[in-house]
Amino acid sequence: MARARSLWRAAEDRLYPTLISDPSSYQRGIAAIQAVVAELRRRCTDTQQLIAAEAAPDELLAAACPGGTVIPADLLVAVACGMADREMSAEKERRRRAEAIETARAAGRxxxxxxxxxxxxxxxxxxxxxxxxxxxxxxxxxxxxxxxxxxxxxxxxxxxxxxxxxxxxxxxxxxxxxxxxxxxxxxxxxxxxxxxxxxxx
Known part of the structure; x- marks a missing residue:
C-alpha cells in the first residue's frame, strides 16, 4: 500500500502542473478526475480495492468517462485513486475519533x-x-x-x-x-x- 500511495502522489505531481499550464483543458481534466473518483467511491471501500481497480482501468474509465478524456488513462486513474484513498483514510479517522469520544463519554471520562x-x-x-x-x-x-x-x-x-x-x-x-x-x-x-x-x- 505504501508503494501504491507513493505512485499516486507522484502521478499528482506530474498531472497538476500540466493542467494549470493549459487553462483550456483544466476544467475538463478536473471534471474527469472527479468522475473517476465518484466511480471509485461506488466500487471500493478500502485501499486494496483501489489497487485492484487501478489494475483494470479500461472498465473503470468506460463507466466514469464514457466520452473519453484529455488525460492519459494511467495518470487519470492514479490521481483519482490517490484522492479516493485520502477520502477513505479521512473517513476512517473520523469514525475512529467518534468511537473514542463515545467510549470516553460512556465511561464518564x-x-x-x-x-x-x-x-x-x-x-x-x-x-x-x-x-x-x-x-x-x-x-x-x-x-x-x-x-x-x-x-x-x-x-x-x-x-x-x-x-x-x-x-x-x-x-x-x-x-x-x-x-x-x-x-x-x-x-x-x-x-x-x-x-x-x-x-x-
Whole structure:
C-alpha cells in the first residue's frame, strides 16, 4: 500500500502542473478526475480495492468517462485513486475519533486522547491531541525539533466541537515550562475558564 500511495502522489505531481499550464483543458481534466473518483467511491471501500481497480482501468474509465478524456488513462486513474484513498483514510479517522469520544463519554471520562500518546511526558516528536468532551475544547501539545529554538508548542482550540477555529497558542524553548503550561491549560479548561492563561496569545 505504501508503494501504491507513493505512485499516486507522484502521478499528482506530474498531472497538476500540466493542467494549470493549459487553462483550456483544466476544467475538463478536473471534471474527469472527479468522475473517476465518484466511480471509485461506488466500487471500493478500502485501499486494496483501489489497487485492484487501478489494475483494470479500461472498465473503470468506460463507466466514469464514457466520452473519453484529455488525460492519459494511467495518470487519470492514479490521481483519482490517490484522492479516493485520502477520502477513505479521512473517513476512517473520523469514525475512529467518534468511537473514542463515545467510549470516553460512556465511561464518564471528561478527556479523550484523539492522537498521540496518553501524556505529553511521552512526547519527544509529533503531537498529542486531547479533547475536553464537556466543552468541546481541544488541547494540542506539539514537539517539533525542526522548528528552531522553540521546539515546544501548546494550542488551545476553543469550541472545537462547533467547528470554530478560535486558537490560542504559545511556544516554549524549555520542556519543563511547556509541561507546566500544559498542566495549567488542562486545569483551566476543566475549570471552565475561556483561555489557558493570561500569558497565552
Amino acid at each position: 471528561p478527556w479523550v486522547v484523539l492522537a498521540g500518546p496518553e501524556r505529553p511526558t511521552a512526547l519527544n516528536d509529533g503531537r498529542l491531541v486531547e479533547l475536553h468532551i464537556p466543552s468541546g475544547t481541544l488541547l494540542e501539545a506539539t514537539v517539533d525539533p525542526w522548528s528552531g529554538e522553540d521546539w515546544y508548542r501548546i494550542d488551545v482550540i476553543l469550541d472545537a466541537a462547533d467547528g470554530q477555529h478560535n486558537v490560542q497558542s504559545r511556544s516554549f524553548a524549555e520542556r519543563e515550562d511547556w509541561l507546566a503550561e500544559y498542566r495549567c491549560c488542562r486545569a483551566d479548561v476543566e475549570a471552565g475558564r475561556v483561555g489557558p492563561s493570561a500569558e497565552l496569545s
